[in-house]
Amino acid sequence: MADLFCLSKEIEFRQEYFYRNSLAEENRQKENHAAINIQSWFRACKVRACISHLHKKAVIIQKIWRGFRARSRFRQMVKAAYFIMKMNFYDEMAVRIQQRWRGYYVRKYVHSFYARKNYLENITMKNEQVRKDLDELEELQRRERKRLEMVKEQKAKVYQAHRLHHLVSTKQRPGVFNSPFRRGPHEMELLLRQVKYLAPTRLTSRDRAFQLGTPGPAAPNFPETLESPRIKRTHSQHSSRPTLPPIVSKKPQSSLREPGEVWEQPLHCPKLSLRLQTSYTLLQDVQNNLRQSAQLQCIYTAHLCQQDS
Structure with a gap:
């Protein structure tokens, strides 16, 4: 009985031992995994702390190095700028010295100031004299143009007087241009009154441009005297207008008139018969009407x- 009891105790002990070993084995694996996790976390913290420390030290080193390089580059830039500024200043001073010296040399040995001043004064005086001469020439040309216009007008008036010579005043009756209401x-x-009456002659194509004192572009060049443009001139008198050829007609048109008069008949002024169409007391009637008005x-x-008052 005692052996059986001991055997049963031993069996139970073994089972208990095996059960406890199995539990211990299971717990050992969990503890191992937990220890591994704790070790990995701790090691990771250590590595991260070391890397962070190294990173901070690297940033400090880079900052110091970059600052040193920037300061050295800035010193080089300042030196270069100062050198350039100094060279520019020296160049400017050299240019100023050269300018002063060249100006002095040119004024003293090349171009004399007083000679150039006299030259400019002479040019100014010459310009004033030329301007004065030009003004005088322009004035002379203007007077000549005015004289030619007056001569042209006088020639036109003379020609018109020759054409209207039949309107001159007489002792019996005043003419058209001699109004009794004028002072003179x-x-x-x-x-x-100054020109003389001329018999009408045949006009050429050049003379037909004159119509009652309005000369055309081909008008003859009359002199300044009050002579007629149709008066024949001698060889001693200078004139560009040729003399008119004589009128020749094979068959006479009338026994009392010359061919020239018959040819010029259509050019006579139609106002020749005006006195015959009016009464003898026309002038007195006009004066009375003016007084009454x-x-x-x-x-x-x-x-x-x-x-109004």
Whole structure:
């Protein structure tokens, strides 16, 4: 009994031992995994701390190195800028010295100041003299143009006087240009008295441009005297206008008139018969009408003045 009891105790002990060993084995694996995890975390913390420390030290080293390089580069830039500024200053001073010296040398040995001043003064005086001469020439040309215009107008008036010579005043009746209401005779009336009557002659194509004192572009060049443009000139008198050829006609048109008069008949002024169409008392009637109109105007003006007062 005792052996059986001991055997049973031994079996239970073995089972208990095996059970406890199995539990211990299981716990050992868990503890091993836990220890591994703790070791890995601790080692990772150590590595991260070391890497962080190294990174901080590397940043400090880079900062110091970069600052040193930047300061050395800035020193080089300052030295270069100072050297350039100094060279520019020296160049400017050298240029100024050269300018002063060259100006002095040129003024003293090449170009004299007083000689150039005299030269410019002479040029100014010459310009003023040239301007004065040009002004005088322009004035002379203007006077010549004015004289030529006056001569042209005088020639036109002379030609018109020759054409209107039949309108000159007579002792029996005043002419068209001699109005009794004027203080003195008209200048055309005086001109008509100075010129002489000329018989009409045949006009050439050049002379037909003149129509009642309006010369055309091909008008003859008359002199400044009051002579007629149709008067023949001698060889001693200078004139660019040729003399008119004589009129030759094979068959006479009338026994009392010359061919030239018959040819010029259409060019006569149609106002020649004006005196025959009017009465002998036309001048007195016109004067009476003017006096009556003047009296009526005075009466009307006096009436307006009375109304205003």
